[in-house]
Amino acid sequence: MSGAGFETLKALIVEDNAHMRSLLRALLNSIGIKEIAEAAHGQAAIDSLRERKSDLVLSDMAMKPMDGLEFTRHVRTHEHSPNPFVPIIMITGHTEKHRVEQARDAGVTEFLAKPITAHNLFSRIAEIVERPRAFVRCESYFGPDRRRRVIDDYAGPWRRKEDFQDMDVR
Amino acid sequence: MTKHATAEAQFITPEAYPQLMSKRGAAQAMKVLRSAQTSVKAQVAFEAAVPPMRAAILQYVDELEDCAGDMSCVFDKVHEIRGFAETAGLMTTGRIADILCRYMDDMYRIKKPIDTVIVNLHVAAIARAARAEDDDVKLGEVVARQLAALVAHRIADASR
Numbered sequence: 001m002s003g004a005g006f007e008t009l010k011a012l013i014v015e016d017n018a019h020m021r022s023l024l025r026a027l028l029n030s031i032g033i034k035e036i037a038e039a040a041h042g043q044a045a046i047d048s049l050r051e052r053k054s055d056l057v058l059s060d061m062a063m064k065p066m067d068g069l070e071f072t073r074h075v076r077t078h079e080h081s082p083n084p085f086v087p088i089i090m091i092t093g094h095t096e097k098h099r100v101e102q103a104r105d106a107g108v109t110e111f112l113a114k115p116i117t118a119h120n121l122f123s124r125i126a127e128i129v130e131r132p133r134a135f136v137r138c139e140s141y142f143g144p145d146r147r148r149r150v151i152d153d154y155a156g157p158w159r160r161k162e163d164f165q166d167m168d169v170r
Numbered sequence: 171m172t173k174h175a176t177a178e179a180q181f182i183t184p185e186a187y188p189q190l191m192s193k194r195g196a197a198q199a200m201k202v203l204r205s206a207q208t209s210v211k212a213q214v215a216f217e218a219a220v221p222p223m224r225a226a227i228l229q230y231v232d233e234l235e236d237c238a239g240d241m242s243c244v245f246d247k248v249h250e251i252r253g254f255a256e257t258a259g260l261m262t263t264g265r266i267a268d269i270l271c272r273y274m275d276d277m278y279r280i281k282k283p284i285d286t287v288i289v290n291l292h293v294a295a296i297a298r299a300a301r302a303e304d305d306d307v308k309l310g311e312v313v314a315r316q317l318a319a320l321v322a323h324r325i326a327d328a329s330r
Contacts, residue, residue: 005191005198019226020254023219030211031202055190062246085187093253096275114253115264118212122203129196129203132189138179145181 006032012054013038014045014071015091016063024058024091027121042066046074049082056128058121061092061103068092069106076107076143084142085135087128091116107143109133216257223258227251231300234293241284244293245274251296262310263299266292266317273321282328292317 011033015021021038028036037052039045041063048054057075061068068090076084090108092099103111110124133144191199202208230251237243248270255264270292277284295317299310 005195005202009190017226017250017254019219019222020257022222023215023257026215026218027212030208030215031199062249083188087190093249093271096279098279115256118209118216122208122212126200126203129190129199132184134184135182135187136179137182 007034009033009055010035010037010053011056011058012036012045012048014040014042014057014059014063014068016040016060020060023116024121027118028058030118031122031125042068042071042074045071049075049086053082054086056125057086057088059088059090059108061090061094061099069102072103072106072108072143087132089121089124089128091121104146105141107141109144219257220259223254224260227254227258227260227263227300230254231297235297237293239286241274241289244270244289248274248292248296251300255300260300262314263296265314266295266299266310269314269318269321270296273325276325277328280325280329285324288321288324291320 011028013021013024013028013036015024015038018040021040025036025038033056037048037054039048042059043066045057045059046066059068059071072088072090075081075086075088087109088107089110089112090103091112091114092103093114095113100111110127112120112124135143136145190196230247234244234247234251237247248267252264252267252271255261255267270289273288273292274284295310295313299313302310
């Protein structure tokens, strides 16, 4: 790892609309990311990840034949996944609560509702750069820690081994 | 009070897996993200995207009209239009698409049948707004308000 910022990163855009891919590419270019691969659906994205390292993934949700949720689950949990920790920003026009929860449970790092703005996209990238998320591995999930904040006076129920560390349990 | 763990999970801190960049790199990256130069470049990117996005929206509108009562098809296309319309500068189109998306989402959520009259009204309004060269904002907003009121009324009825 060097002292370099965005210029050495490799990104992957997974989106079925060519115009949106083009816009996302231009936005990534504007912050200095030059090495960008593109895929029109989840399966093509998996192939791309096998062939070439990617440090950051921007993915649409609704695509055929493989959507962004299945793609994300594959990246996070497949035994041959080249980088299960890669940050994935899910960009979608489907903003219903259950869709957001599906994305979270698939293991996305950030969720961004379309229509996109530069400010919104850059704020998600800033989150990834400034506050990298811890990961959680359990029987039913592998991905970024889904708890966004620590509640000091949380009274349980306690689910994780670490929850007991530094705790006075009587 | 004894606190019980109901399942064990492995917690992997950010220091324990490869990071996107070093702390020095992150500081540099944050400067780039916040710079005026980046804002200008992003603005240029958005402006360049408008004409092709408009063409894409018109394509989606044609496909939406061709759905001919296939609600799964309408659902997919109208969500695409909602996602792209504003980027294409078609605010009214995006607003009407958003109303239809919310209507369909809510009806599916409460497991009630979709009213095809409501859908057809929205599809016609979306097509008209998208094809109007100047995206007639005043007329479109009036139509959008009326459709929003109609949908709110129908959802309230269906929820009883």
